[in-house]
Amino acid sequence: MATPRQKLNTKEHKNKHKVSEAQIAVHWKEEGYYRPPKKFIAQANLADPTFVKKFSEKRFPECFDNYASLLDWDKPWRKTLDASNPPFWKWFVGGKLNVCYNCVDRNLAKYKNKAALIFVPEPEGEAMTVITYQELYKRVNEVAAMLRDFAALKTGDRVTIHMPMIPELPITMLACARLGVVHSVVFGGFSGEACGLRAADSGSRVLIYADGYHRNGKWVDHKASADIAVQTAKKEGQEVDRVLVWKRYPGKYTSESPMIMGRDYFVDDVLKDYRGQTVQPVSQDAEAPLFLMYTSGTTGKPKGCQHRTGGYLAYVTGTAKYYQDIHPEDVYWCMADIGWITGHSYIVYGPLALAATSVLYEGVPQFPDAGRPWRIAERLDVNIFHTSPTAIRMLRKAGADEPKKYNYHFKHMTTVGEPIEPDVWRWYYDVVGKREAVIVDTWWQTETGGFLCSTKPALDPMKPGSAGPPVLGIYPVIWDENGEEVPAGSNKAGNICIRNPWPGIMQTIWGDPQRFVTQYYKKYNKNPRSKDWRDWPYYAADGAVLPADGYYRILGRVDDVINVAGHRLGTKEVESACLTLPEVAEAAVVPAVDEVKGRVPVVYISLKPGVLPNKAVQDKVTVTIETIIGKIARPKNIHVVPDMPKTRSGKIMRRVLAAISNRMDTGDITTLANPDIVEQIRVLVQGRDIGPLQEGPEDIKRFGQEP
Ligand code: PRX
Numbered sequence: 271m272a273t274p275r276q277k278l279n280t281k282e283h284k285n286k287h288k289v290s291e292a293q294i295a296v297h298w299k300e301e302g303y304y305r306p307p308k309k310f311i312a313q314a315n316l317a318d319p320t321f322v323k324k325f326s327e328k329r330f331p332e333c334f335d336n337y338a339s340l341l342d343w344d345k346p347w348r349k350t351l352d353a354s355n356p357p358f359w360k361w362f363v364g365g366k367l368n369v370c371y372n373c374v375d376r377n378l379a380k381y382k383n384k385a386a387l388i389f390v391p392e393p394e395g396e397a398m399t400v401i402t403y404q405e406l407y408k409r410v411n412e413v414a415a416m417l418r419d420f421a422a423l424k425t426g427d428r429v430t431i432h433m434p435m436i437p438e439l440p441i442t443m444l445a446c447a448r449l450g451v452v453h454s455v456v457f458g459g460f461s462g463e464a465c466g467l468r469a470a471d472s473g474s475r476v477l478i479y480a481d482g483y484h485r486n487g488k489w490v491d492h493k494a495s496a497d498i499a500v501q502t503a504k505k506e507g508q509e510v511d512r513v514l515v516w517k518r519y520p521g522k523y524t525s526e527s528p529m530i531m532g533r534d535y536f537v538d539d540v541l542k543d544y545r546g547q548t549v550q551p552v553s554q555d556a557e558a559p560l561f562l563m564y565t566s567g568t569t570g571k572p573k574g575c576q577h578r579t580g581g582y583l584a585y586v587t588g589t590a591k592y593y594q595d596i597h598p599e600d601v602y603w604c605m606a607d608i609g610w611i612t613g614h615s616y617i618v619y620g621p622l623a624l625a626a627t628s629v630l631y632e633g634v635p636q637f638p639d640a641g642r643p644w645r646i647a648e649r650l651d652v653n654i655f656h657t658s659p660t661a662i663r664m665l666r667k668a669g670a671d672e673p674k675k676y677n678y679h680f681k682h683m684t685t686v687g688e689p690i691e692p693d694v695w696r697w698y699y700d701v702v703g704k705r706e707a708v709i710v711d712t713w714w715q716t717e718t719g720g721f722l723c724s725t726k727p728a729l730d731p732m733k734p735g736s737a738g739p740p741v742l743g744i745y746p747v748i749w750d751e752n753g754e755e756v757p758a759g760s761n762k763a764g765n766i767c768i769r770n771p772w773p774g775i776m777q778t779i780w781g782d783p784q785r786f787v788t789q790y791y792k793k794y795n796k797n798p799r800s801k802d803w804r805d806w807p808y809y810a811a812d813g814a815v816l817p818a819d820g821y822y823r824i825l826g827r828v829d830d831v832i833n834v835a836g837h838r839l840g841t842k843e844v845e846s847a848c849l850t851l852p853e854v855a856e857a858a859v860v861p862a863v864d865e866v867k868g869r870v871p872v873v874y875i876s877l878k879p880g881v882l883p884n885k886a887v888q889d890k891v892t893v894t895i896e897t898i899i900g901k902i903a904r905p906k907n908i909h910v911v912p913d914m915p916k917t918r919s920g921k922i923m924r925r926v927l928a929a930i931s932n933r934m935d936t937g938d939i940t941t942l943a944n945p946d947i948v949e950q951i952r953v954l955v956q957g958r959d960i961g962p963l964q965e966g967p968e969d970i971k972r973f974g975q976e977p
Contacts, residue, residue: 361580377622594616600626657685719775750762852878861969
């Protein structure tokens with residue numbers, strides 16, 4: 271499908287890359303295909319192959335009108351795509367709409383008494399809460415009135431929301447969308463400091479919090495982190511003058527953290543003044559920003575991916591309809607957290623725009639035991655299920671036979687966020703799905719808004735371990751470091767890129783358009799002055815391989831980002847956190863393979879002269895990482911080394927450390943300034959015995975490779 275078009279032929283470029291991606295041959299067993307179940311096909315939203323033809327490349331970009339027409343527009347768009355200022359695309363130009371109206375109001379006519387959200391608390395004895403579309407409408411309006419009149423938020427303002435998985439989170443997001451206020455949801459598990467940095471970057475003067483939540487059988491006092499967030503934002507020059515606090519149990523404040531007079535307000539108190547109020551949805555330009563989602567990149571600072579109103583909602587609605595097969599009568603449960611892009615696109619916006627019932631679960635899947643998800647599915651008659659390989663591995667480990675004990679029936683299951691091993695895929699298919707459910711392995715990113723590769727659930731056979739063909743309207747290509755196409759069937763890996771723009775792609779990086787261009791478009795753009803979108807392929811920073819059948823297999827990140835339990839962690843962010851300790855001279859963070867979480871960070875530090883290695887320093891490193899970033903970044907090991915392996919120009923050779931952490935071949939170390947250190951570190955990490963070397967996965971082989 272992909273045409274060879276791009277060639278980066280500069281000598282400089284070629285010399286910079288000693289090992290080209292394409293030189294890494296990928297050896298893996300071709301898996302057999304699985305056919306979608308007949309019962310599924312009979313009811314699927316996308317069962318007509320002629321619909322697929324509407325998205326052929328020659329119909330680009332108008333093919334995406336098919337998605338936009340799933341929405342209610344206040345004013346129709348004049349032009350599908352304005353690509354005159356690459357790579358700053360404009361979608362559905364001239365169109366106006368409101369996202370909250372599309373996800374809530376328009377469903378009232380037919381579905382007002384149907385459940386929009388079902389909240390499942392982590393404590394199993396606590397009653398579930400059903401919120402109908404009618405009630406959602408009421409609650410969202412009241413919150414919108416409060417945000418507008420009490421918090422003085424206007425269209426275009428940014429607000430940072432640091433909340434756990436409780437229904438007040440989507441309610442607050444939808445209230446923002448109603449007003450055209452740009453929300454920036456920070457994952458509840460991030461620390462107060464991480465939240466404060468993001469609040470400052472986005473210029474939020476209002477923070478929205480919850481007092482606490484249940485997680486893994488414990489009560490988490492969440493409000494305490496609000497004070498740290500406000501202080502951190504202030505240090506960064508951003509004043510936060512209002513902190514609105516939702517109570518997990520209405521009427522009962524469950525945090526130890528004192529409320530600060532004049533700054534902190536309980537939402538349930540303030541809302542009393544707005545009971546029954548309605549707010550006209552603000553008709554937004556299709557290109558107005560809808561939300562920011564911060565994600566890790568190659569530098570220490572997280573970047574705010576800015577998503578647009580019309581294109582984003584059209585894309586997530588279309589992909590949720592055709593790839594998740596959501597019908598209004600379905601009960602859909604995505605176990606992700608709303609604080610990540612998966613939750614935004616495929617718990618809140620896509621499913622609600624399709625009038626589905628979306629289940630929200632507060633806690634961890636295996637609490638109090640590995641049967642919990644299957645009890646929830648049985649009880650609520652969930653028929654579409656969506657989770658990550660890490661959760662699947664965890665549930666299998668904790669109770670491989672559990673699903674068999676429960677009488678639930680999924681028609682459809684999604685996996686997202688990391689490559690799934692064929693073996694894990696088969697357990698998902700055989701045991702969780704009881705061989706009744708179709709599986710889609712969806713590859714995409716925070717930046718891309720929605721899916722990029724996935725099988726069409728009723729039309730394409732599934733192949734374990736492969737994301738599959740590109741989704742409708744997406745035209746990928748794999749290039750090597752020199753811009754040569756890596757052909758299908760070559761068994762070679764390369765960098766996967768998307769040749770065309772699509773409506774779900776982020777608009778820009780908040781406040782840093784130059785970085786947006788550099789990060790995603792510069793690598794394979796051969797003419798920065800070109801006004802032709804064909805010269806601006808999107809660089810995804812993932813390695814991939816394409817067999818002859820056209821099913822993309824994603825190998826993982828090619829940059830400094832590691833994928834921990836399906837969550838992106840910038841190794842530079844973790845290194846910066848380590849370097850805030852006065853004892854630490856140098857830090858390097860590398861990925862290690864983990865049986866459950868996929869990859870986990872391993873930290874190497876060297877200490878300043880005069881500081882002796884001791885356990886207290888290691889503990890301090892862990893605490894510091896958890897304070898600055900959050901528990902998700904907790905390292906598996908911290909190794910205190912006498913020195914780092916370095917090039918003659920003083921660069922830390924992270925690839926050598928990654929090889930040692932994974933018992934892989936350290937490769938050529940003769941060019942190092944201090945080659946002897948490698949054996950010392952190896953003994954420190956692995957002990958004296960030299961065990962057999964591991965082959966190691968592609969992403970770790972590539973990690974820390976020079977440029
Ligand atoms: O490396 C890819 C991996 O997750 C990265 C994106 O992470 P994030 O922005 O947090 O979004 C996660 C949810 C979309 C990608 O660059 N990834 C995502 N989905 C898959 C995947 N790797 C393999 N297979 C997938 N299905």
